[in-house]
Amino acid sequence: MYYYFGGMHWIWWIAWIFFWMLFLSFMTPMRRSTYREMQSPLQLLKRRYAAGEITSEEYEERRAKLLRDANVK
Numbered sequence: 001m002y003y004y005f006g007g008m009h010w011i012w013w014i015a016w017i018f019f020w021m022l023f024l025s026f027m028t029p030m031r032r033s034t035y036r037e038m039q040s041p042l043q044l045l046k047r048r049y050a051a052g053e054i055t056s057e058e059y060e061e062r063r064a065k066l067l068r069d070a071n072v073k
Contacts, residue, residue, distance in 0.1 A: 042063070
C-alpha cells in the first residue's frame, strides 16, 4: 500500500484540520454582541446615554419607567 503525506491519508489531514479549527473556535473569547445581550436593560440605557444616542429627557423618562416596572414584579 502506498501512503500519502507521511502515512496519513488526505482525508485524515482534512479531519484533523477541521478538528483543530473547531477546537480553536470554542477557545476564542466571547463576542461583544453576546456581552451586550447579557447586560440589563438599565445598563444598556446608561450606555446609550453615555454614547450620546439619547437625550437626558429620554434617559430620565426611560429610566423611571424601567425602575417602576422593576418594582412592580
